[in-house]
Amino acid sequence: MFNRFTDKSRRSVQAAFEEARMLGHDSVGDEDLLLGILRADEGAAAEALSSLGVTLEGAREESEEMLSDALSSIGISLEEIRREAGDAFEMRIPPGRRLPLSPRAKKVLVGARKEMRRLGDNYLGTEHVLLGILGNEDGTAVRILAGMGVSPETLEDRLYQLRGRAAG
Amino acid sequence: MDENTRTQIGGPQDPREGLEAVMALRRMLEALEAAQVENAFVAGWSWAQIAEVLGVSKQAVHKKHAKRIRDKYPGEPPRRKGA
Numbered sequence: 588m589f590n591r592f593t594d595k596s597r598r599s600v601q602a603a604f605e606e607a608r609m610l611g612h613d614s615v616g617d618e619d620l621l622l623g624i625l626r627a628d629e630g631a632a633a634e635a636l637s638s639l640g641v642t643l644e645g646a647r648e649e650s651e652e653m654l655s656d657a658l659s660s661i662g663i664s665l666e667e668i669r670r671e672a673g674d675a676f677e678m679r680i681p682p683g684r685r686l687p688l689s690p691r692a693k694k695v696l697v698g699a700r701k702e703m704r705r706l707g708d709n710y711l712g713t714e715h716v717l718l719g720i721l722g723n724e725d726g727t728a729v730r731i732l733a734g735m736g737v738s739p740e741t742l743e744d745r746l747y748q749l750r751g752r753a754a755g
Numbered sequence: 756m757d758e759n760t761r762t763q764i765g766g767p768q769d770p771r772e773g774l775e776a777v778m779a780l781r782r783m784l785e786a787l788e789a790a791q792v793e794n795a796f797v798a799g800w801s802w803a804q805i806a807e808v809l810g811v812s813k814q815a816v817h818k819k820h821a822k823r824i825r826d827k828y829p830g831e832p833p834r835r836k837g838a
Contacts, residue, residue, distance in 0.1 A: 658780065675791075
């Protein structure tokens with residue numbers, strides 16, 4: 588699945604697994620691939636995101652807010668549960684447990700490969716992964732970005748601007 | 756997603772929102788179980804006692820939590836409850 592990936596895009600996927608574990612996601616979702624790009628902080632995708640004001644901290648907060656909102660919708664307060672459980676409460680998934688890629692994240696990586704072919708590139712860089720993420724309109728990552736005021740179109744335009752000089 | 760399909764209080768829930776709540780709850784439940792098992796361990800409960808209240812086998816609790824908790828509290832043998 589990671590054939591033709593550059594070192595940078597490989598590291599961003601690795602970072603996605605670390606983010607997912609930290610946030611208590613029992614699979615690596617499309618939003619974790621976005622967070623991974625931000626966490627690894629290298630390549631054209633990270634540059635495009637940062638130039639539009641998308642930070643790792645901001646995206647994490649947005650993701651946490653979505654979790655908290657989802658729980659509120661069924662009358663559960665994450666805050667109260669945190670308070671009740673005390674210091675031992677943490678979302679982090681322990682090291683022994685392996686995390687799979689979610690079906691959406693797999694779709695993103697398949698999409699990234701299509702983007703690579705469409706653009707006539709022979710490497711799969713962070714920009715292709717980000718384009719794959721944006722292609723998944725129903726995905727969580729697109730909603731996180733929307734929450735931060737960034738549309739897929741704006742981000743795509745910025746990526747194409749940057750592609751000429753900062754490949755990978 | 757159409758804003759008009761969103762949940763109203765007491766009304767039927769938008770399926771997507773409902774499913775996302777289930778996923779959020781599952782993640783939260785895992786974290787809560789880990790925290791409460793840890794709290795019980797620190798309070799001196801044995802794995803058998805913890806398992807009994809959770810309604811599962813001692814082996815199941817041990818397999819799921821022992822390593823993580825022992826790594827966090829090295830060299831701290833569980834005290835007997837009430838000891």
